[in-house]
Amino acid sequence: xxxxxxxxxxxxxxxxxxxxxxxxxxxxxxxxxxxxxxxxxxxxxxxxxxxxxxxxxxxxxxxxxxxxxxxxxxxxxxxxxxxxxxxxxxxxxxxxxxxxxxxxxxxxxxxxxxxxxxxxxxxxxxxxxxxxxxxxxxxxxxxxxxxxxxxxxxxxxxxxxxxxxxxxxxxxxxxxxxxxxxxxxxxxxxxxxxxxxxxxxxxxxxxxxxxxxxxxxxxxxxxxxxxxxxxxxxxxxxxxxxxxxxxxxxxxxxxxxxxxxxxxxxxxxxxxxxxxxxxxxx
Numbered sequence: 001x002x003x004x005x006x007x008x009x010x011x012x013x014x015x016x017x018x019x020x021x022x023x024x025x026x027x028x029x030x031x032x033x034x035x036x037x038x039x040x041x042x043x044x045x046x047x048x049x050x051x052x053x054x055x056x057x058x059x060x061x062x063x064x065x066x067x068x069x070x071x072x073x074x075x076x077x078x079x080x081x082x083x084x085x086x087x088x089x090x091x092x093x094x095x096x097x098x099x100x101x102x103x104x105x106x107x108x109x110x111x112x113x114x115x116x117x118x119x120x121x122x123x124x125x126x127x128x129x130x131x132x133x134x135x136x137x138x139x140x141x142x143x144x145x146x147x148x149x150x151x152x153x154x155x156x157x158x159x160x161x162x163x164x165x166x167x168x169x170x171x172x173x174x175x176x177x178x179x180x181x182x183x184x185x186x187x188x189x190x191x192x193x194x195x196x197x198x199x200x201x202x203x204x205x206x207x208x209x210x211x212x213x214x215x216x217x218x219x220x221x222x223x224x225x226x227x228x229x230x231x232x233x234x235x236x237x238x239x240x241x242x243x244x245x246x247x248x249x250x251x252x253x254x255x256x257x258x259x260x261x262x263x264x265x266x267x268x269x270x271x272x273x274x275x276x277x278x279x280x281x282x
Contacts, residue, residue, distance in 0.1 A: 095111060
C-alpha cells in the first residue's frame with residue numbers, strides 16, 4: 001500500500017496506529033493524529049465507522065480539513081468500512097490500480113478482501129462491513145445501506161490464503177467476554193435487528209476462518225476486548241488474538257492501539273496519549 005504522497009503506509013510502516021470507530025468526530029481524529037505523531041506514527045487506520053462520508057453533511061469540507069491537518073503531521077489515514085458509512089458516496093471513488101480507494105492523497109479506503117505485505121514480511125488482509133442491529137430505526141439510502149453487509153463476493157475476493165493480521169469492523173464468533181456482554185445488553189433490541197446483526201457477524205466469521213489470522217483488529221461494539229481464542233474449524237485448529245477497540249470520543253477509552261509490525265505486539269493508548277499498557281507479542 002503506497003500513498004500517492006509517497007509517505008509511510010501499511011506496507012512500509014514499522015509501526016501502525018489503529019483507531020476504533022470515529023463516527024465523523026473531527027476533534028477526536030485530530031487529537032489522536034497529534035498523539036500518534038508525537039510517538040512517531042505516520043500511518044493511521046480506522047477500524048470501520050469512519051463516518052466522515054455521510055449524507056446531509058459537509059463531508060467535502062471536513063475531508064479537506066482533515067487532509068490538510070494530516071499533511072502538517074506527514075500522516076496518512078486509511079479506513080476499512082463499517083456499517084455507518086454512506087456507501088453510495090464511498091463507491092463513487094474508484095478503486096485504483098493499487099487496490100485501494102483514494103478519497104484524498106492522504107486519506108484512503110481499504111476495500112474488503114484487500115491484502116498486502118507489511119514491512120516485516122507479515123501478511124495483512126482486510127474485511128470491513130457489519131450489519132446494523134438498529135436497522136429497523138434507520139432509513140434506507142439516508143442512514144443505512146445494504147452494502148454494509150458482507151457478501152459471498154466479498155468472501156471470494158478475500159480468499160483462503162492465511163494472513164498474519166486481519167483488520168475489519170465486526171467480530172468473530174465464540175468470543176467469551178464479548179458474547180457475555182452482548183447476552184446481558186442485547187435485550188433492548190428488537191428480534192429482527194438482533195437476527196440481522198447475527199447474520200452479519202456469522203458472515204464475518206466465515207471470512208475470519210478463511211484467513212485464520214494470528215491477530216485480528218476490529219471495532220463496531222464500542223467496547224475494548226482482548227482475548228486469545230482457539231478455533232477448530234473442520235480438521236484445522238488455529239489460535240487468534242482478537243482485539244476490539246472501543247469507540248472514539250472519550251478521553252479515557254481504550255480506543256487506540258499501536259502495532260509493532262515486527263513482533264505483532266500492541267501498545268494501547270487513550271486519545272490524549274495515556275498509556276493503557278503494552279501487551280504481549282504474537
